[in-house]
Amino acid sequence: MIMPRGQQLLMPVKPGFIVFSIALVFLLSLLPLGGFVWMPDLLMMVLAFWALHHPHRLGMGVAFVLGLGVDVQQTALLGQHALTYVLVVYASQRASRRMMWFSPLTQALQVLPMFAGAHLLQMLIRMVAGGMFPGFSVALAPVLETLLWPLLSAVLLAPQRRAPDADSNRPL
Template sequence: MIMPAGQPLLLPVKPWFIWFSLLLALLLEMMLGMGLSGRAAWPPDLLAVALLFWVVHEPRRLGIGSCFVFGVALDVHQGALLGQHALAFSALAYLGLQVHRRLLWFALPTQALHVLPLLLAAHALQWLVRLLTGSGWPDWSALLAPLVEAVLWLPANWLLLAPQRRPHDPDDSRPL
C-alpha cells in the first residue's frame, strides 16, 4: 500500500497491545460509570472510541464479533438492557469496516469529522433501543457524548499508535 505523503511507516502492532488497550478502555469505562457522572448521558464512551480505532487501523485483528462481546460485557456491568451496547458496538464496527480504507488517507482533524457520524449513529441506535423499551427520550446533553468522542479521536490516535512509531532496528551504520 502506498502511504500518504509525510506519513511515517509504522511497525506492526502487537496483538497483546490491542487487547490490553481495549481491556484498559473497558475498565476506564466501568470506573467512569461508577464515578461522579454515574448514569449521565454526556460522558464519552471510551470503549467505543478504542474499538472504532482498532477496527479502522487493524480490521483483520478486531471485528464485529469481538465488539459484540465487549458490548455485552459493558451491558452486564452497567445493568443496561442486555444487548444495547452490543448492538451499538457491532454497528459501529460494521460502519468502521466500511470506511477504514478511505478514512486513513485523511489528516487527523478530518478523520475526526468523518468519525463523528459513525459515533452519532451508534449513540442514536442506543437511544432508539431505549425509546423502544420505554426508557423515555434522551436529554439534550446526550448529544455531547459523540462530539467529545470525536475530539478524543485525536489523542487516541497519538496514544495508541505510539508503540508502533519506535525505531524498529536502531543501527548507526544504516541511513534508514
C-alpha cells in the same frame, strides 16, 4: 499502497497491545463514573480505532461480547451496547481503506456521524424499552468523542512509531 507525502511509516502493531488497550478501556468503562449521558464511550472509540486501523485483527464477535459485558455492568437493556458496538465495528471496517488516507483530524470529522448514529441508536433502544428521553445533553457525547479522536490516535499509534532498533542517532 503508496504512502501520502510526509506520513511516517509505522511499525507493525503487536496483537498483545491491541488486547491490552481494549482490556484497559473495558475495565475503565466498568468504573462507576456517575452514568452521565454526555460521557464519551471510550470503549466504542477504541473498538472503532482498531477496526479502522487493523480491520483483520478485530472481529465483530469481540465487540458483541464486550457490549454484553457493558450492558450487564450498566444494567442496560441486554444487547443495547452489543448491537451498537457491532455496528460501529462494521462501519469502521467498511470505511478503513478510505479513511487511512486522512489525518486524525480529518478522520475525526468523518467518525462524527458514526458516533452520533451509535448514540442515537442507543437512545432509541432505551426509549422503545420504556425509558425516558435523556435530554439534549446526549448530543454532547459524540462531539466529545470526535474531539478526543486525534488524542486517542496519537496514544494508540505511539508504540508503532518507535524505531525498529534504537541507537544513539535515533533516540525514539
